[in-house]
Amino acid sequence: MQVHHNAKEAxxxxxxxxxxxxxxxxxxxxxxxxxxxxxxxxNTTALAALIAxxxxxxxxxxxxxxxxxxxxxxxxGTNRHIHISLINETVxxxxxxxxxxxxxxxxxxxxxASEVIANIMQPEPEASVEKLNVAGFREYxxxxxxxxxxxxxx
Amino acid sequence: xxxxxxxxxxxAFKIVYFGPGMSGKTTNxxxxxxxxxxxxxxxxVVLDTEEExxxxxxxxxxDLGSICGFSVRFNMYTVPGQVQYEASRKLIxxxxxxxxxxxxxxxSKREENLLSYQMMTENFVSHGFDPVTxxxxxxxxxxxxxxxxxISEMNASLNKGGHKTFEAVALKGQGVIETIKEVSKQIxxxxxx
Ligand SMILES: Nc1nc2c(ncn2[C@@H]2O[C@H](COP(=O)(O)OP(=O)(O)O)[C@@H](O)[C@H]2O)c(=O)[nH]1
Ligand SMILES: [Mg+2]
Numbered sequence: 001m002q003v004h005h006n007a008k009e010a011x012x013x014x015x016x017x018x019x020x021x022x023x024x025x026x027x028x029x030x031x032x033x034x035x036x037x038x039x040x041x042x043n044t045t046a047l048a049a050l051i052a053x054x055x056x057x058x059x060x061x062x063x064x065x066x067x068x069x070x071x072x073x074x075x076x077g078t079n080r081h082i083h084i085s086l087i088n089e090t091v092x093x094x095x096x097x098x099x100x101x102x103x104x105x106x107x108x109x110x111x112x113a114s115e116v117i118a119n120i121m122q123p124e125p126e127a128s129v130e131k132l133n134v135a136g137f138r139e140y141x142x143x144x145x146x147x148x149x150x151x152x153x154x
Numbered sequence: 155x156x157x158x159x160x161x162x163x164x165x166a167f168k169i170v171y172f173g174p175g176m177s178g179k180t181t182n183x184x185x186x187x188x189x190x191x192x193x194x195x196x197x198x199v200v201l202d203t204e205e206e207x208x209x210x211x212x213x214x215x216x217d218l219g220s221i222c223g224f225s226v227r228f229n230m231y232t233v234p235g236q237v238q239y240e241a242s243r244k245l246i247x248x249x250x251x252x253x254x255x256x257x258x259x260x261x262s263k264r265e266e267n268l269l270s271y272q273m274m275t276e277n278f279v280s281h282g283f284d285p286v287t288x289x290x291x292x293x294x295x296x297x298x299x300x301x302x303x304x305i306s307e308m309n310a311s312l313n314k315g316g317h318k319t320f321e322a323v324a325l326k327g328q329g330v331i332e333t334i335k336e337v338s339k340q341i342x343x344x345x346x347x
Contacts (some may be wrong), residue, residue, distance in 0.1 A: 003217060019296050027157055028248075028249065029168060029229075030164060030168075030213075030229060031159075031164070031166050031229070033159060033162075036253040043196070043197055044194055045197075045215050046196075046197055046199045046213060046215075049199065049215070049229065049231075050199065051215070053211055053213075056248065061298075064263060088307050103311075118281040119285050130225075131160065132222060133222060133346065134161075134222065134346060134347055136222055137221055137224075137345065138342055138345055140219065140221050140222065140223050141226065141342040141345075142339055142342055142343070144218055144219055144221065145218070145335060145338050145339055145342065146335075148190070148191075148194070148218065149331050149334065149335035149338070150335075151191075
């Protein structure tokens with residue numbers, strides 16, 4: 001799966017238009033793909049992993065009540081709130097915002113951005129697949145694993 | 155299949171620590187975090203503490219480094235031990251590139267180990283993992299206890315597939331690095347695009 005540069009632009013626009021603090025795209029595997037807005041206060045690696053876990057749990061809850069999935073998750077805090085939505089089967093969008101009065105706007109902008117981003121995401125073009133030499137990768141990675149894991153034990 | 159982002163040149167593998175509750179899965183991640191270069195492990199997220207056994211995983215990201223221009227990371231997760239969370243356990247194996255099964259060596263845990271092991275192999279089947287070639291390492295933990303099961307007995311019950319095993323005292327960091335090293339190598343060896 002390829003995430004185009006334009007996904008970042010769409011995310012930037014979302015931050016701007018919805019006046020949220022932070023917006024992220026997170027893969028189903030729990031990896032942060034794109035980030036926009038203020039992220040300095042956030043451990044985005046951990047956030048991505050936790051949100052992906054939360055989403056899988058929620059998907060199971062949805063199935064229990066006879067739904068395929070819930071397309072939006074909303075977490076309301078005292079000062080900060082999180083809006084999570086599905087872009088497609090494998091990608092989620094996370095929006096962190098402060099003024100709960102703006103929920104309507106956030107939801108509207110989220111929907112707009114979702115559509116744009118879903119369209120941008122393309123299957124991997126052949127050319128970039130060739131960029132990675134698998135045999136070379138394996139050999140180098142195995143060496144690196146030896147070096148890293150042998151060291152700390154003396 | 156790991157997560158690959160060609161645009162940002164990133165590859166992330168997912169390793170899951172599976173096993174019955176209290177076998178030492180969280181302790182494994184804590185020790186890896188302590189032993190390895192702190193620059194390579196970012197912050198660890200521990201949700202499954204003694205007080206909060208209901209929550210569903212711990213998480214530790216580990217940066218292997220740059221390989222062929224790609225920055226490569228292992229994301230390590232633990233699953234909750236309790237049987238009632240079968241649903242979340244299954245979901246956490248979603249997209250896992252390799253698994254470490256942590257068994258408790260105390261004789262009273264024989265049944266629990268087996269039950270958890272069976273649940274894991276059922277999950278493998280439901281995810282379409284080939285139980286023979288899928289990267290899997292068994293860790294027989296808590297070898298420091300006064301009473302422990304024989305290794306041959308544990309192999310007979312948990313290792314019909316003949317996977318690689320390690321004896322460990324995770325609490326003292328023994329066997330922890332050997333285990334993660336082996337599963338990482340199996341994952342990389344099997345890596346394809
Ligand atoms: N004696 C002994 N205790 C251990 C060892 N590893 C973990 N423990 C203890 O077993 C308990 C459960 O460990 P934990 O890592 O939380 O198990 P988890 O439920 O699998 O995550 C804790 O009290 C640990 O300190 C070990 O090698 N030997
Ligand atoms: Mg635990």
